[in-house]
Amino acid sequence: MRWWDIDRVLELEKELFPEDAWSRGMFWSELAHARGAGATRRYLVAEDDGRLVGYAGLASAGDLGDVQTIAVARDQQGTGLGARLLTELLRAATAFECAEVMLECRVDNTRAQKLYERFGFAPIGFRRGYYQPGNVDALVMRLTDPSSSLEDVQGTEING
Numbered sequence: 001m002r003w004w005d006i007d008r009v010l011e012l013e014k015e016l017f018p019e020d021a022w023s024r025g026m027f028w029s030e031l032a033h034a035r036g037a038g039a040t041r042r043y044l045v046a047e048d049d050g051r052l053v054g055y056a057g058l059a060s061a062g063d064l065g066d067v068q069t070i071a072v073a074r075d076q077q078g079t080g081l082g083a084r085l086l087t088e089l090l091r092a093a094t095a096f097e098c099a100e101v102m103l104e105c106r107v108d109n110t111r112a113q114k115l116y117e118r119f120g121f122a123p124i125g126f127r128r129g130y131y132q133p134g135n136v137d138a139l140v141m142r143l144t145d146p147s148s149s150l151e152d153v154q155g156t157e158i159n160g
């Protein structure tokens with residue numbers, strides 16, 4: 001993901017996360033840490049025939065990775081793109097030498113949880129009222145040794 005992708009990312013973001021969409025500034029500040037020798041972020045976009053159909057981001061701090069976001073356009077969901085984006089994030093986590101990767105997910109988002117479980121993420125707790133203003137709890141999930149969960153999947157073009 002580059003700064004010129006942000007407009008299209010925001011369109012999808014507002015559609016997919018209507019209650020707690022990230023702002024333009026949040027994407028800008030994440031991307032500020034995504035390039036160069038000391039980079040701690042990896043942000044990806046997936047394009048299909050020039051259309052932006054998905055994006056995902058990972059942050060690393062020491063040997064801990066955190067899935068910051070992952071999203072697929074509604075008409076592309078269920079095609080395996082989410083799995084491909086997650087695979088690329090875990091590849092990034094491996095490159096950052098993360099020993100484990102954490103994520104938060106709305107407790108009612110069973111589809112996303114199924115995807116994460118398939119990759120070996122296990123639930124480890126809850127964060128009460130994590131999603132505001134809706135006051136929805138987050139399920140916290142953890143994956144140890146991300147390099148062992150890399151799947152060999154192919155399809156839609158994914159770029160950094």
Ligand SMILES: CC(C)(COP(=O)(O)OP(=O)(O)OC[C@H]1O[C@@H](n2cnc3c(N)ncnc32)[C@H](O)[C@@H]1OP(=O)(O)O)[C@@H](O)C(=O)NCCC(=O)NCCS
Pocket residue numbers: 016070071072073076077078079080081082083084104105106109111112114115118
């Ligand atoms: C969660 C999300 C990223 C998954 O992406 P995706 O491209 O649909 O994922 P995949 O096609 O790789 O499928 C992942 C799993 O979702 C489930 N799934 C797929 N299509 C489904 C459908 N039509 N109905 C219900 N579940 C479905 C399946 O469990 C699938 O696993 P499987 O391949 O073992 O069957 C996507 O649904 C999305 O963007 N949702 C809205 C934003 C969001 O919730 N992001 C995650 C925040 S924590």
